[in-house]
Amino acid sequence: SRSQSLDDYLLALPAVHPLPEHIIRRMAIHECGHGLAAVVLGHGRLDSIKILREITSDTSQIAAGRTRFEASPFSSRSRSEIQDEIVVMLAGMAAEELVYGDWTEGSGLSDSSDLGRATSLALYMSGTLGMSGSLARVVDDPAKIRTADSGLRRSVDDVLAACMERARTIVRDGRDQLVRMSEVLIAESELTLSTINSIIDGDVPPEVLSDRH
Numbered sequence: 001s002r003s004q005s006l007d008d009y010l011l012a013l014p015a016v017h018p019l020p021e022h023i024i025r026r027m028a029i030h031e032c033g034h035g036l037a038a039v040v041l042g043h044g045r046l047d048s049i050k051i052l053r054e055i056t057s058d059t060s061q062i063a064a065g066r067t068r069f070e071a072s073p074f075s076s077r078s079r080s081e082i083q084d085e086i087v088v089m090l091a092g093m094a095a096e097e098l099v100y101g102d103w104t105e106g107s108g109l110s111d112s113s114d115l116g117r118a119t120s121l122a123l124y125m126s127g128t129l130g131m132s133g134s135l136a137r138v139v140d141d142p143a144k145i146r147t148a149d150s151g152l153r154r155s156v157d158d159v160l161a162a163c164m165e166r167a168r169t170i171v172r173d174g175r176d177q178l179v180r181m182s183e184v185l186i187a188e189s190e191l192t193l194s195t196i197n198s199i200i201d202g203d204v205p206p207e208v209l210s211d212r213h
Contacts, residue, residue, distance in 0.1 A: 033095025045070040094167035122159035
């Protein structure tokens with residue numbers, strides 16, 4: 001048998017697939033929705049927003065965009081803080097809906113998706129913490145939403161619906177900033193917190209943004 005060559009190793013690597021421009025643009029709007037909501041609400045410790053222009057055959061397209069938060073040493077959250085977290089999670093969907101009229105399946109494709117995590121938090125509020133509806137602690141596992149009684153499911157849906165409306169309001173009121181953020185993100189593939197704040201505060205003139213294309 002012959003020894004392995006560099007070409008052999010390269011052939012064994014996952015294939016690389018460039019993402020179509022329309023997917024990159026929608027992904028940028030989605031991620032900037034998260035970032036805009038986080039800054040407006042003062043939620044979390046937003047670090048950066050990143051998108052990829054290509055993915056490998058073993059990488060989910062969903063992972064091609066990410067809004068990164070720094071880990072917090074504190075874990076005790078109030079009702080309003082958890083609601084804000086849900087709003088930020090749903091703001092990507094709200095941003096897509098505002099610009100494109102709907103959102104894509106990736107938002108709810110798995111338990112780790114935006115909608116999956118938002119639902120888990122809403123169930124945590126309603127069925128475990130007594131923060132929405134009943135004070136009873138009846139659920140200790142987010143997966144139990146599938147077998148929860150109709151009253152608990154309605155409570156979870158009410159939380160999600162209210163938070164989604166807040167997310168829609170944020171992206172609608174900040175549409176100009178949202179679009180500007182996405183333009184820079186598309187051009188540079190990454191937005192730092194300082195750049196995000198500059199765009200939201202109006203410190204980056206539109207002509208500067210257009211020069212980046």
